[in-house]
Amino acid sequence: MYIEEVKPEMKLPETVRIFDTTLRDGEQTPGVALTVDEKICIARKLDSLGVDTIEAGFPAASPGEMDSVRRIADLDLDANTCGLARVLREDIDAVIDCGADYIHTFIGTSPLHRKYKLKMSPEEIIDRAVFGVEYAVEHGLRVEFSAEDATRTEFDYLVGVYRAAEDAGADMINVPDTVGVMIPRAMNRLIRGLRDEVRTPISVHCHNDFGLAVANSLAAVEAGASQVHATINGLGERAGNAALEEVVMALITRYDLPLTIKTTELVNISEFVSKITGVRMPPNKAIVGENAFAHEAGIHVHGVLEKAETYEPITPEMVGHKRRIVLGKHTGANALRSKLQEYGIDMNEDQFCTLYEQVKRLGDKGKRITDADLRAMAVTILGKA
Numbered sequence: 005m006y007i008e009e010v011k012p013e014m015k016l017p018e019t020v021r022i023f024d025t026t027l028r029d030g031e032q033t034p035g036v037a038l039t040v041d042e043k044i045c046i047a048r049k050l051d052s053l054g055v056d057t058i059e060a061g062f063p064a065a066s067p068g069e070m071d072s073v074r075r076i077a078d079l080d081l082d083a084n085t086c087g088l089a090r091v092l093r094e095d096i097d098a099v100i101d102c103g104a105d106y107i108h109t110f111i112g113t114s115p116l117h118r119k120y121k122l123k124m125s126p127e128e129i130i131d132r133a134v135f136g137v138e139y140a141v142e143h144g145l146r147v148e149f150s151a152e153d154a155t156r157t158e159f160d161y162l163v164g165v166y167r168a169a170e171d172a173g174a175d176m177i178n179v180p181d182t183v184g185v186m187i188p189r190a191m192n193r194l195i196r197g198l199r200d201e202v203r204t205p206i207s208v209h210c211h212n213d214f215g216l217a218v219a220n221s222l223a224a225v226e227a228g229a230s231q232v233h234a235t236i237n238g239l240g241e242r243a244g245n246a247a248l249e250e251v252v253m254a255l256i257t258r259y260d261l262p263l264t265i266k267t268t269e270l271v272n273i274s275e276f277v278s279k280i281t282g283v284r285m286p287p288n289k290a291i292v293g294e295n296a297f298a299h300e301a302g303i304h305v306h307g308v309l310e311k312a313e314t315y316e317p318i319t320p321e322m323v324g325h326k327r328r329i330v331l332g333k334h335t336g337a338n339a340l341r342s343k344l345q346e347y348g349i350d351m352n353e354d355q356f357c358t359l360y361e362q363v364k365r366l367g368d369k370g371k372r373i374t375d376a377d378l379r380a381m382a383v384t385i386l387g388k389a
């Protein structure tokens with residue numbers, strides 16, 4: 005209702021492409037290193053999920069990366085296989101050697117990157133960017149160009165960089181919020197501004213340093229960005245990247261955008277990636293966390309059992325999750341009755357009251373009552389009768 009009222013103010017694209025960077029930026033999560041076989045398994049799952057592009061790695065970084073990108077490109081997936089490259093001949097050659105059909109090439113543009121990292125003048129950076137894009141285009145690659153640290157780059161200079169990349173043949177202009185410094189309103193204004201200056205489709209790549217990566221990505225889409233970079237479970241450098249599962253579900257259900265993603269696979273791939281990387285999700289992680297569709301409070305459980313939408317914004321089935329009724333000190337009688345029914349346990353009213361008291365007493369002590377605990381308690385009470 006409220007969303008419909010603000011939609012006319014937005015410049016929503018017809019659809020949004022999902023560029024997955026779990027295997028590249030996601031693998032830059034401290035402590036995570038995937039084997040080639042693990043990367044291949046994840047790439048297959050991402051392809052079945054329906055992402056548009058898989059950034060499979062940074063071929064120039066190591067022989068292992070080279071091998072992973074080559075092997076993923078050989079799979080001939082429906083998704084584009086993309087390799088990352090600086091705007092350097094040797095990096096671009098490495099992507100070409102892998103047989104990838106898509107390149108994501110970048111150079112830092114902010115004053116900090118120019119002065120301290122690259123030690124190059126603004127003009128030299130533009131020349132380098134043009135060289136990289138032209139070289140990749142000449143070699144038959146589809147080219148996505150990123151101005152690294154775009155969100156801390158002077159707007160007029162940024163426009164100059166992107167226009168040069170566009171004229172050199174870039175197919176997509178990506179706007180990285182490299183250290184996650186944006187806020188949604190500023191991101192929206194930046195993308196609107198860029199859209200007025202460049203013709204090429206715009207993509208965003210948001211980091212989560214202030215917990216705003218998903219919000220900033222959505223703000224960019226509201227301004228007309230037609231591609232979002234994301235990672236499964238929000239993996240990535242430091243606080244990570246925009247979480248794919250959150251971006252996707254918001255785009256589909258809040259903005260009504262038609263995406264090609266098979267949302268019922270989201271929990272499955274989240275669990276798979278979590279297991280392989282060893283990065284566990286907090287239980288309250290949106291969409292895929294263990295508690296994302298769990299209800300404990302009596303009032304909530306009562307509502308959900310009557311009509312799920314009262315306390316669920318989307319169905320758990322939509323993302324391949326399951327609704328869970330959790331027992332604890334907030335449990336109401338309805339929830340307990342529904343659990344007993346689920347297990348086919350019949351009790352008279354006295355027995356039920358005893359069980360209910362026991363659940364509350366344990367809950368008050370902060371105990372988590374599992375389904376197995378509940379069954380054991382019920383059997384004991386029934387045995388005493």
Ligand code: KIV
Nearest residue numbers: 110150152153180182
């Ligand atoms: O965050 C970033 O700026 C990147 C670049 C490689 C585009 O990941």
Ligand code: ZN
Nearest residue numbers: 029182209211
């Ligand atoms: Zn990044």
